[in-house]
Amino acid sequence: MVGTYLGMPAFPEAARDAVRDERLRSNLTHATHTIRDKRAKAVAELPDWGRLRAAGAAIKDRTLRHLDHYLERLEESVTAAGGQVHWAADAREANRIVTRLVRETGEEEVVKVKSMATQEIGLNAALTAAGIRANETDLAELIVQLGDDLPSHILVPAIHRNRGEIRDIFAERMADWGRPAPEGLTDSPRDLAEAARLHLRQKFLNAKVGVSGANFMVAETGTMVVVESEGNGRMCLTLPETLISVVGIEKVVPTWRDLEVFLQLLPRSSTAERMNPYTSMWTGTTEGDGPRTFHLVLLDNGRTDTLADTVGRQALRCIRCSACLNVCPVYERAGGHAYGSAYPGPIGAILTPQLRGVASELDASLPYASSLCGACYEVCPVAIDIPEALVHLRERVVEGGEVTVRGTRTTVRPARGHAAERAAMRASRWALDHPGVLRAGQRVAGRARRLAPRRLPGPGRAWTDTRDIPALPAESFRDWWRRTREKPTRESGNGTKGAGR
Amino acid sequence: MRVALFVTCVNDTLYPRTGRAVVSLLERLGVEVEFPVEQSCCGQAQFNSGYRHETEPLVRRFARAFDGFDHIVAPSGSCAAMVRDNYPRIGAKARAEGRGSELADAAASVVPRTHELTEFLVDVLGVTDVGAYYPHSVTYHPTCHGLRMLGLGDRPTRLLRAVKGLELVDLPGAEECCGFGGTFAVKNSAVSSAMGADKARHITSTGAAAVCTVDNSCQMHIGGTLSRLGSPVRPVHIAEILASTEEEQW
Numbered sequence: 057m058v059g060t061y062l063g064m065p066a067f068p069e070a071a072r073d074a075v076r077d078e079r080l081r082s083n084l085t086h087a088t089h090t091i092r093d094k095r096a097k098a099v100a101e102l103p104d105w106g107r108l109r110a111a112g113a114a115i116k117d118r119t120l121r122h123l124d125h126y127l128e129r130l131e132e133s134v135t136a137a138g139g140q141v142h143w144a145a146d147a148r149e150a151n152r153i154v155t156r157l158v159r160e161t162g163e164e165e166v167v168k169v170k171s172m173a174t175q176e177i178g179l180n181a182a183l184t185a186a187g188i189r190a191n192e193t194d195l196a197e198l199i200v201q202l203g204d205d206l207p208s209h210i211l212v213p214a215i216h217r218n219r220g221e222i223r224d225i226f227a228e229r230m231a232d233w234g235r236p237a238p239e240g241l242t243d244s245p246r247d248l249a250e251a252a253r254l255h256l257r258q259k260f261l262n263a264k265v266g267v268s269g270a271n272f273m274v275a276e277t278g279t280m281v282v283v284e285s286e287g288n289g290r291m292c293l294t295l296p297e298t299l300i301s302v303v304g305i306e307k308v309v310p311t312w313r314d315l316e317v318f319l320q321l322l323p324r325s326s327t328a329e330r331m332n333p334y335t336s337m338w339t340g341t342t343e344g345d346g347p348r349t350f351h352l353v354l355l356d357n358g359r360t361d362t363l364a365d366t367v368g369r370q371a372l373r374c375i376r377c378s379a380c381l382n383v384c385p386v387y388e389r390a391g392g393h394a395y396g397s398a399y400p401g402p403i404g405a406i407l408t409p410q411l412r413g414v415a416s417e418l419d420a421s422l423p424y425a426s427s428l429c430g431a432c433y434e435v436c437p438v439a440i441d442i443p444e445a446l447v448h449l450r451e452r453v454v455e456g457g458e459v460t461v462r463g464t465r466t467t468v469r470p471a472r473g474h475a476a477e478r479a480a481m482r483a484s485r486w487a488l489d490h491p492g493v494l495r496a497g498q499r500v501a502g503r504a505r506r507l508a509p510r511r512l513p514g515p516g517r518a519w520t521d522t523r524d525i526p527a528l529p530a531e532s533f534r535d536w537w538r539r540t541r542e543k544p545t546r547e548s549g550n551g552t553k554g555a556g557r
Numbered sequence: 558m559r560v561a562l563f564v565t566c567v568n569d570t571l572y573p574r575t576g577r578a579v580v581s582l583l584e585r586l587g588v589e590v591e592f593p594v595e596q597s598c599c600g601q602a603q604f605n606s607g608y609r610h611e612t613e614p615l616v617r618r619f620a621r622a623f624d625g626f627d628h629i630v631a632p633s634g635s636c637a638a639m640v641r642d643n644y645p646r647i648g649a650k651a652r653a654e655g656r657g658s659e660l661a662d663a664a665a666s667v668v669p670r671t672h673e674l675t676e677f678l679v680d681v682l683g684v685t686d687v688g689a690y691y692p693h694s695v696t697y698h699p700t701c702h703g704l705r706m707l708g709l710g711d712r713p714t715r716l717l718r719a720v721k722g723l724e725l726v727d728l729p730g731a732e733e734c735c736g737f738g739g740t741f742a743v744k745n746s747a748v749s750s751a752m753g754a755d756k757a758r759h760i761t762s763t764g765a766a767a768v769c770t771v772d773n774s775c776q777m778h779i780g781g782t783l784s785r786l787g788s789p790v791r792p793v794h795i796a797e798i799l800a801s802t803e804e805e806q807w
Contacts, residue, residue, distance in 0.1 A: 075748060385733055386748050389748050424740075424741065425745065427738025427749065428605060428738055428739070429701035429705070429734035431733075434705055447604065447605055450607030452607075453607055481606060484602070498570050518742075518743040519743055521746065521750070522746070522782065523750070524780075524785050529571065529573050536576075537576075541592070
């Protein structure tokens with residue numbers, strides 16, 4: 057698997073392979089359960105968590121409702137503070153802008169702060185194609201990059217790797233990218249962190265250009281906020297001469313004060329920390345301190361279209377905390393790669409089909425990558441009702457309907473491959489809307505119940521490969537009721553205990 | 558007080574015992590329960606698979622069948638949640654599509670009257686000790702829609718703890734989904750089966766004689782997995798436990 061999600065199979069197929077990979081499953085179960093338990097404790101400490109969560113959702117909703125206003129306000133503030141603002145309609149345009157900006161510096165190497173937006177647009181591949189080396193400096197992103205791998209988690213991109221695998225990747229690949237791993241590297245966390253520290257230190261000290269995203273952008277002041285835990289972000293944001301930040305337009309908040317809410321919600325939800333370790337904030341450029349040049353690339357890439365959907369737009373509240381991934385029983389077993397995008401897990405299952413559409417088989421399969429158990433909604437710090445959005449997007453897949461593509465209302469046709477299911481749903485609905493038909497069917501089934509095979513053919517096999525089917529009863533409830541309760545002389549309540557059994 | 562049983566299509570067709578247990582239990586508690594035969598299905602399978610328009614006739618049928626009843630009691634967390642959470646959404650979407658308020662009105666009329674069985678017992682009848690006797694060890698799996706959509710909380714376990722002879726055993730990882738998820742069980746059968754196997758392992762590890770839920774659709778998946786894996790634990794619906802008495806074992 058080398059650096060692209062293109063051409064990946066639909067979710068069920070990819071998930072089937074992942075389920076069989078026992079090492080992957082044990083890595084994921086261990087990691088997700090550890091972090092989910094810690095999150096639950098950290099959240100339980102705050103008596104006003106429910107109100108913080110409601111406030112977070114309300115601030116995001118209000119900002120999204122007036123997004124045009126706040127983005128223009130942001131552009132003014134950033135420009136006034138000495139930054140330059142660029143607008144990118146899609147991934148291609150964003151990559152073109154960043155590539156041009158790096159080229160203008162004359163540099164052939166950049167250091168990167170962990171950023172979902174740049175993963176989403178495939179910036180590293182675009183820079184590589186232009187002869188520019190992008191060095192990831194977040195520990196987990198470094199592991200992924202050295203391993204020619206793809207991130208499988210929003211917060212912990214190398215969650216699918218264990219210590220032994222990381223040791224091997226460092227020992228074999230660090231030399232290709234810079235300072236080699238020390239001789240005799242062990243798989244102790246301390247040794248691994250030290251190897252990464254030494255390798256990255258060289259990158260930080262040589263860096264002339266830094267590339268980042270941002271967790272929040274404050275419209276009133278033009279301030280960017282990056283929240284991280286390792287200090288690598290602080291290095292990348294302060295040491296280079298030029299800083300380029302690629303940020304999704306939904307990351308804007310109106311005022312500095314709004315950060316009060318999100319800087320409580322985010323750390324507890326993501327890393328289960330009471331306070332975030334490294335919170336870097338900068339406003340344009342400052343004489344004699346930090347980067348001389350600051351570029352902000354505002355990324356749309358499907359966000360405005362998503363905003364046009366009254367149910368789906370709640371996905372834009374997301375602050376990328378990963379709490380939904382860590383509690384998701386499907387993610388735990390399928391792993392992040394099966395979602396075929398930079399955004400795995402429940403949030404990816406509603407974000408990707410909106411940002412990319414549902415035309416590909418993979419994207420159309422994502423809304424079904426859930427048992428609708430609702431654990432994601434319960435932990436979401438901005439109350440995104442992920443199950444509601446999943447069902448809404450399933451409707452888009454099977455029924456088609458109106459969507460917005462690049463700002464224009466368009467009618468999409470139902471996705472292919474659902475004809476048999478559609479026929480079955482129609483037939484079952486028809487039978488259920490005609491209780492006489494339902495009753496007749498139940499009677500036939502009741503009579504033929506001894507003929508029911510242990511293993512079903514066709515689509516039913518997906519059930520009977522791992523589960524027995526229930527024994528059919530001789531008599532439906534409705535027939536029992538008619539037989540015992542609807543006689544000419546109706547029996548009264550107390551006298552009928554167990555009647556007809 | 559007119560009380561109607563919404564037995565649900567799964568119970569009607571596959572688990573009529575559960576429906577009969579509800580009737581027996583409610584009658585023992587002095588409630589005269591009626592079964593409007595016009596009822597069929599809440600439409601959850603259609604709706605959750607994306608076929609909202611196919612669901613609409615079933616919403617109308619549900620409202621029609623249960624018109625005039627003070628309470629609608631369903632021995633299923635997910636079917637009750639379908640009515641309470643999703644009927645209003647179906648109504649709102651139809652209105653937004655310019656098709657009037659008929660479906661929204663239908664939803665509004667049934668939502669406040671629809672209760673999952675344990676809600677009806679605890680909240681409407683105000684009982685937790687229903688006078689049941691069930692001399693077995695039981696572990697309780699809180700099904701997702703009951704737990705997270707309806708917010709049943711400790712109602713089911715309060716009822717179970719009051720059952721004479723019943724030993725309630727804690728289930729490890731109780732709040733994790735069993736992996737059923739309706740069509741998910743077939744569309745993503747590998748993940749669903751893996752979730753089911755883990756749930757079955759936890760259930761078997763309790764050493765209980767039975768696993769109890771408020772939802773027979775989840776139970777079909779859990780029971781089917783337990784039986785395929787050769788586990789001795791029996792799946793049982795909470796209504797069947799609560800209907801059991803010393804005179805009459807279900």
